[in-house]
Amino acid sequence: MFVRFLAPAALAGLVLTAAVGPAQAFAQQGMAADSIFIQKAASLGLLQAKLGKVAQQKGSSASVRDFGKRMVADYTKANEQLATGAKQAAYPAPVLLREDRQVYDRLARTGRNSFDQKYMAEMVTQYGNAVRLYQQESDGGRVASLKQLAATMLPTMQQHMSLATQTAGSVGADVTAVAGKR
Numbered sequence: 285m286f287v288r289f290l291a292p293a294a295l296a297g298l299v300l301t302a303a304v305g306p307a308q309a310f311a312q313q314g315m316a317a318d319s320i321f322i323q324k325a326a327s328l329g330l331l332q333a334k335l336g337k338v339a340q341q342k343g344s345s346a347s348v349r350d351f352g353k354r355m356v357a358d359y360t361k362a363n364e365q366l367a368t369g370a371k372q373a374a375y376p377a378p379v380l381l382r383e384d385r386q387v388y389d390r391l392a393r394t395g396r397n398s399f400d401q402k403y404m405a406e407m408v409t410q411y412g413n414a415v416r417l418y419q420q421e422s423d424g425g426r427v428a429s430l431k432q433l434a435a436t437m438l439p440t441m442q443q444h445m446s447l448a449t450q451t452a453g454s455v456g457a458d459v460t461a462v463a464g465k466r
Contacts, residue, residue, distance in 0.1 A: 318430050319375060321421040325434070326366045326378030328414055331388055333359040334380075335403065338392050342399040351407070351451045358444070362437065369433040404452035408459045411445035 332355045339352025367378055380388070387406060394402050418438040425431030452459045 318425055318427040322370045322375045324417055327381040327384045329359045329363040329366050330380045331384040334388055339403055342396050344400050345455050347451050347454050348400045372429050373427045400455040401457040404455055404457040407448040408452050411448045414441045415445050
């Protein structure tokens with residue numbers, strides 16, 4: 285008896301999917317891109333706050349410790365905005381993605397002697413990716429609140445990129461090797 289009701293429902297679903305297919309598929313692609321943005325941006329924010337604390341503890345130079353301190357302060361606020369943006373767009377609460385967890389684990393295990401250079405080289409890579417991510421969302425996002433959030437936060441990402449590059453240079457980090465990374 286259950287099968288008798290299930291078959292017509294499945295057929296109706298297929299008919300509806302075919303009727304709205306291309307337009308809905310396009311909208312779903314846009315929504316998927318927004319979902320990827322909020323997942324990656326939120327994970328980046330969590331990573332930056334955690335690594336900023338590590339940098340304050342392990343950093344040998346004052347510029348690296350100051351950079352870490354600024355990242356903790358900036359991302360405490362940014363993570364609240366990202367969590368609110370995710371909630372407003374009905375996306376799950378932010379979590380640290382596996383790839384970002386691996387970056388954290390690798391840098392947390394790094395010895396003090398090489399921490400500054402490895403951390404700052406990673407920050408240049410991370411912010412290069414972040415600027416691209418925020419730019420793509422602000423240009424082509426489908427969820428208005430996330431698109432606006434990305435556009436609002438993009439200048440901060442660009443400032444962080446500039447500061448990361450400057451600080452990396454001051455501690456002798458090889459940023460040319462990481463420019464093509466990822």
